[in-house]
Amino acid sequence: xxxxxxSELWFSHCYTKSFRRRxxxxxxxxxxxxxxxxxxxxxxxSFVMTCTRTPKQHHLxxxxxxxxxxxxxxxxxxxxxxxxxxxxEATPKIWDLAAVDVIxxxxxxxxxxxxxxxxxxxxxxxxxxxxxxxMPIVAAANRPIMNHMxxxxx
Numbered sequence: 001x002x003x004x005x006x007s008e009l010w011f012s013h014c015y016t017k018s019f020r021r022r023x024x025x026x027x028x029x030x031x032x033x034x035x036x037x038x039x040x041x042x043x044x045x046s047f048v049m050t051c052t053r054t055p056k057q058h059h060l061x062x063x064x065x066x067x068x069x070x071x072x073x074x075x076x077x078x079x080x081x082x083x084x085x086x087x088x089e090a091t092p093k094i095w096d097l098a099a100v101d102v103i104x105x106x107x108x109x110x111x112x113x114x115x116x117x118x119x120x121x122x123x124x125x126x127x128x129x130x131x132x133x134x135m136p137i138v139a140a141a142n143r144p145i146m147n148h149m150x151x152x153x154x
Contacts, residue, residue, distance in 0.1 A: 027080055027106040034081040036109035040144035042085060048149070049075035049087040057090045062152040072096040072137075079139045080107035086149045087139040088114075094123065094130040097137065104139055110146050111139045114153065 027034050039046060048064035051072060060066070064085060069075055072092040078084045080103050089096070097111070097120055104111045111120055114136040123130065138153070140146035 027103045029077070029081050034107050036080055036104075036107045036141040037082040037085055037145075038142065039085060040142060042145060042148050047078075047084040049078055049084045051075070051089050051091065053090040054088050058088065058153055060088065060149075060152045061154075062086075062148065073100040076100040076104050076111065076137075076139050079109050079141060080104045082107075082141070085141045085145050087137075088149065088153070089137050089139075091134040092137060093133075094135060097135060109139060109141050110143065111137060112146070114138055117150070 037046075042062055042064050044063045044065060046064050047067045048060065048062060050060075050066050050068055052068055054060070055066070067084065069078065072087075072089045073096055075084070075087040075089065076097070077100055079087050080100070101111055101120055112118060113120060118124070120135060120137060138146065138149050140149050
């Protein structure tokens with residue numbers, strides 16, 4: 001029997017949208033299949049999602065318009081659905097990333113740790129005490145945008 005992982009995020013209150021994905025079957029928002037943007041050159045008409053701490057820790061050198069929507073998982077879901085080209089989160093915890101990681105990957109986007117470009121999962125042994133460790137990440141719609149965001153963080 002083929003194993004199928006399932007992940008689902010529900011945003012309520014301000015956000016009335018659900019995001020889902022099944023391994024190797026793609027990601028959805030509601031009933032619509034979602035895909036990360038194919039735009040490869042950042043411009044001032046596209047968005048980068050950030051948390052409130054990102055501008056305090058980084059001066060992002062990018063033409064992308066910064067948007068703060070209030071939740072790391074929602075920011076990453078917006079990269080997955082093509083609304084944003086990237087997301088930079090300064091202080092997310094593992095529980096902010098666990099469900100959305102697979103949604104991002106199934107939508108064709110990239111999610112990496114800020115310190116070195118490694119994938120978030122599986123969790124490195126030094127981060128297993130995850131209650132006390134932030135997991136700063138960068139997400140991008142595709143590799144050219146990730147390369148741009150990596151240089152924008154310098």
